[in-house]
Amino acid sequence: MSDQSTVETKVARLRYAGGEAFVAESQSGHAMVTSFGHDKLTAHSPMELLLVALGGCTGADVVPILEKKRQRVTGYNIEVRAERRAEHPRIYTRIEVTHYIRGYAIDPKAVKHAIELSETKYCSVSAMLGASAKISMRYEITNEE
DSSP states (O other): OOOGGGOOOOOEEEEEEETTEEEEEETTSOEEEEEOOSSOOSSBOHHHHHHHHHHHHHHHHHHHHHHHTTOEEEEEEEEEEEEEOSSSSOOEEEEEEEEEEEEESOOHHHHHHHHHHIIIIIOHHHHHHTTTSEEEEEEEEEEOO
16 A cells, blocks of 8 residues: 555646647646647657656756756756657657756766766656666766856
């Protein structure tokens, strides 16, 4: 029997919008369109949203960790690339996350540690996707004068 105090239930609702689209609304009240078209996507596909979720999750971890480490970050971009298998279900098998960090005297050790903490401890999306895909993370630092 599980301890109910540690369980959190989230709800998402989707409404068919015609064609190859759904309008999805999260529990927080935010809405977006998602598309399942195979020939022409009219919005993010559910599989694309997984990559967006991974990038957003790890970025949301890395930024405050770098701030706590007193890193002077002036720009931060994340690119998520993934390979899918050809047969159904077409899951991601390999995912590479690249963190592009710009700032003043950025310490590579601080960046590496922040990314490792996100990947191994904090990012729930990474933990879930990592159960079926090999996830690798790397970073590039551009120091400003």
